[in-house]
Amino acid sequence: MRSLDDSTDVTRLFAPTQLGHLELRNSFVMAPMTRSRSPQSTPTAEVAEYYRRRAAGGVALLITEGVLVDHISAGHHDDVPRLDPRTAVAWNAVVDAVHREGSRMFAQLWHLGGERHDVGCTTAWTPSGVPGTGSPCPHTMSVHDIDAVVESFGRTAAQARARGFDGVEIHSAHGYLIDEFLWPETNRRTDGYGGSIANRVRFATEIVSAVRAATTPDYPISIRFSQFKERCFAAHIAESPRELEAILVPLMDAGATLFHASQRRFWEPAFEGSDLNLAGWAKKVTGLPAITVGSVGLQAGELRGCSHPEHSLAALAQRHAAGEFDLVAVGRPLLANPSFVNDVADERFDEMCDYRKDDELVWP
Secondary structure (H helix, E strand, O other): OOOOOOOOOOHHHHOOEEEOOEEEOOOEEEOOOOOOOOHHHOOOHHHHHHHHHHHHOOOOEEEEEEEEOOOOOOOOOOOOOEOOOOOHHHHHHHHHHHHHOOOEEEEEEEOOOOOOOOOOOOOOEEOOOOOOOOOOOOEEOOHHHHHHHHHHHHHHHHHHHHOOOOEEEEEEEEOOHHHHHHOOOOOOOOOOOOOOHHHHOHHHHHHHHHHHHHOOOOOOEEEEEEEEEOOEOOOOOOOOHHHHHHHHHHHHHHOOOEEEEEOOOOOOOOOOOOOOOHHHHHHHHHOOOEEEEOOOOOOHHHHHOOOOHHHOHHHHHHHHHOOOOOEEEEOOHHHHOOOHHHHHHOOOHHHOOOOOHHHHHOOO
């Protein structure tokens, strides 16, 4: 891969990089995407092949689709994978397939909270009973409920490590349960889990502490967080860098080692007065490695930067070289382009497909 212009060297994106004690062959990550292809919540041989193809296509670190933790309240769909004693062995084939291609893999641990659809009379667990989209009877969690869910994250993390996953990611974004505690709109509690930022982040820090205690002192723990929600793109959990620091530093102190900052467009500033994106601010306020994500490569031609230079591979590489973030996550383009990373490295842009909604049906 040569430079795409006279001033920007993009080769560093494709060079080996270190993430704690993990060596990665490049800086590209597969973002988690729900595929709903695990009957009875158990991954199949096709699930293993789906991840293997993206590993063979050059992705250095793959993060699974959201994997429901082992608490009954975590989710309701029986085609979304779980990680518990019943399904644990099935994950061995998935992890082994990725490892054989020379890539690493994290399990993303997930609890839907109130953000669910078509659940009939199923009770959705939430911080304050504020309805999520399509949730007819959300349940306000008691302290006992909170303790039970925290424990389930710890147990599921222990299962992930036992299955050979190289780390875990705690899904704390997009309006799901942990994010519902972080966002004042859905957290109306008046006890020690609501009100101030310190209280709203308490649930998340207890989960991180439980995951750390259930694994090892150096086991990688990523936190995926966002400002926006699936049902509110204008939402914010932090109105300023100072508020973001008040959320992320306690998570770091509890044992988080990596922040995966989800935003809709990686080139957009997170706060006024700075060009840093959300991953850049996460790294700045914590000093920990950060993953950027958001519309990377949705249009293959834009990687050349012809019409929108700020969307380009060169712009991404400039930010990476400046230390704004350490890793780059790609999601939807990997569906129709399993070899996305290798294709970009070899400049095969004309052979790549632009993302279309129908690509979400691509399997495996």
